[in-house]
Amino acid sequence: MNKMKKYYYGICFLISVAINILFSTYLYVGDGRWGENNQEISCRSSLTWSEKAASEAEAVAAISCSGHGRAFLDGSISYGQPVCECYGCYGGTDCSELSPGCAADANSGDPIYLEPFWMQNAADTTVVISGWHRMSYEYDDDPMMSTELDKYIRKLHSIAGNAITQDRYIVFGVGSSQLLSAAVYALSSEISSSPSNVLASIPFYHLYKDQTRFFNSENFLFRGDTSSWKSNNSTDNMDVIEFVTSPTNPGGELKKAVLGGKTIYDHAYFWPQFTPIPGPSDHDLMIFSLSKLTGHAGTRFGWAIIKDKDVYEKVLNYIYLANAGISKDTQLRVLKVLKVAIKEDGKPFFEFAYNKMKDRWDRLAFVFSNSTRFSIQQRHPLHCNFFHESRLPSPAYAWVRCERDEDEDCRVVLEAGRIIGQSGSTFSAKDRYARLSLIKSQDDFELLLQRLTELVSFENGNMETM
């Protein structure tokens, strides 16, 4: 019996020790380091009401679109989740199917080129908006605009060194698009019988003309090109409002006013990634756009920097009457994005953006260097105050000229080469020119370059074709 007892206690002891070994293993190895399989330890995140939305956002971001597209929270739903929205010529449910022979769409200035930067900075640029965020029409200290955002915009310009903001007023708009029109209204004549003459230099962004004509106010009239105007009119005592795009769209050159009247400087592209910054711009009315700076075109945000108080109040009045200010959700998002853009004096952001554009131009210029049929704009080095050295511009667009006599409609010529560009006449220039966008997604750019390479090689290989 004693032997049985000893045997029994021995077994219990061994079992007890075995259980302890199991428990130890479970606790010190199985705390999650085994990965997702180990679900037994319940884990309470410290988040409460925001966790559901955060999980939802991460789940959607994790939807694989083969690296050639993106799924968004508000995309169309298919099989219970938002669909992949594909870039370039990719398609299929996961954007993995490349459509052979598909045209490279380089028509729109859709600025997806910076998407990788924001994905790399995901944690800092995410914004969580509560259901009760800023329901009021007004801020506590301003009827329409965020004081914090105003502050960061001024910091941004100080860091980029591209505009004077001290003692200047700032007004936000729904994209710089809205501010172009607000500026025209603010600067225009108050005498209907003597409307202001609105002009721009060819090639110019079509919106100046289309918008001005559309609003069709008694206070202003779109007159067209500055050169034609200058040769037909003495500019003394003439009420002119001149749009000055600097750098130009599409060419990318820095410009000054030519008429000596009132000016609206459209500085949408006046950032280090597109052009050397010789110094801070200091004009009476300057308009900037978030779209081209950070790539957030969908957010619809622009701002005007204004010297004169009376003009400022008129621009503000436009924004108030047109739509009672811009979305406060948008203003919060922009604040988040700009805080990241200006980190470490803007170096990581502007270096990323510049390197992206430089790389694209290096490769593009190489392709065109092999062509006599097509040419692109000349670029001249300038000292850049931001990067502290002389650099070539890297404009957002290639302004392509078809050099052969018979190639009068360059857009059509490119289209035959499966490249979609914007015709010169869209910019009130000759159709011998066409604009190609260089700021779309990497997939779009790669396809553009491929098609251009094919086109140029056709040219060199076989002068008869196309």
Next chain:
Amino acid sequence: MNKMKKYYYGICFLISVAINILFSTYLYVGDGRWGENNQEISCRSSLTWSEKAASEAEAVAAISCSGHGRAFLDGSISYGQPVCECYGCYGGTDCSELSPGCAADANSGDPIYLEPFWMQNAADTTVVISGWHRMSYEYDDDPMMSTELDKYIRKLHSIAGNAITQDRYIVFGVGSSQLLSAAVYALSSEISSSPSNVLASIPFYHLYKDQTRFFNSENFLFRGDTSSWKSNNSTDNMDVIEFVTSPTNPGGELKKAVLGGKTIYDHAYFWPQFTPIPGPSDHDLMIFSLSKLTGHAGTRFGWAIIKDKDVYEKVLNYIYLANAGISKDTQLRVLKVLKVAIKEDGKPFFEFAYNKMKDRWDRLAFVFSNSTRFSIQQRHPLHCNFFHESRLPSPAYAWVRCERDEDEDCRVVLEAGRIIGQSGSTFSAKDRYARLSLIKSQDDFELLLQRLTELVSFENGNMETM
């Protein structure tokens, strides 16, 4: 020796069993159910890039403003965190200091009345926007507008039963404010020598006049009140565009057009919380606003429901030329909010909103019932299709009339009683009237009621004072 051995093994066995008990207790009780004190189990939230922003948002939401204010992510920073922005007459760093004698500000239609609902539904209405959310100008399947949001707006109208959307086009705008102007442009004459006549019925929302005059197009002219126009002009063959506000602002009555020409129906208040819904509205051009429906005025979102394709294209063109569409961040936020508003056939939301308004009107009506010096608009019961019973309207505003002969300027009379309202002339009506907003925060309403009660009691207690 054997005895020592037995003793030794006995002790080991007991120790082993004790350890078993400890481990068991630790595992099956200490898995977090002890609460926050139990920190030993390392806890990895499954969130990654969104966690920082989510924590930040929750931390700001948790800032105590004594229940009399709100701190926001983009508020001014003081001592390292956003300041409290206080309601009504509260002030101080935590909004706990009530300023005695401070005036009740009932001027603005700032719709904070629904804030508690959104706070109660925090988890469902939070939206997490990644740094790369919809950077493009366009949606995959539409140049400017979210297809999902369009779908939910149609569901909303179907549930509320307040508008026909089938076979109708929808256009989004930066608040209904923007769509009012877009509609005027879309409906107006294309012959400058014969501009359209834009009219509205007194008392009308000032923006119709201010906006129309400001844009000063050659295509339209603001002519004023419909009644005056009707008595001076035959409406046959006259190019008229009539703003029909239904329910009216400020009175809250349902209205129809009076001129028989083109109409723009401003249905900003045509929701069950403000008025009985007799049936779905079916006019050619109807404009709705998120601001008054859900209270999200700061978001700046409205939509137009349009019958005619040509008119639709013109309104779309306005939005495109004015600002290339509205913010995609805004559209995502609105989608989230509307998904919650229509849950359970809209019952929780509309019941909450209606009960809030009804409670305010019951209390307000009681105060005014004791007054002969002031009167407010009469309300008449109507059958409501949404609530399936006859109900009194509960308008967003009280339209106060000063009854005493000498009280010609009602706004001034109320101001002396420390109540800030909007003068009748702001609505092109007589200054014998003043508008009081009933849709602000609960703190604002309580103070308004208190001041009104004081004012009325003065009237009854002492006819000489004030």
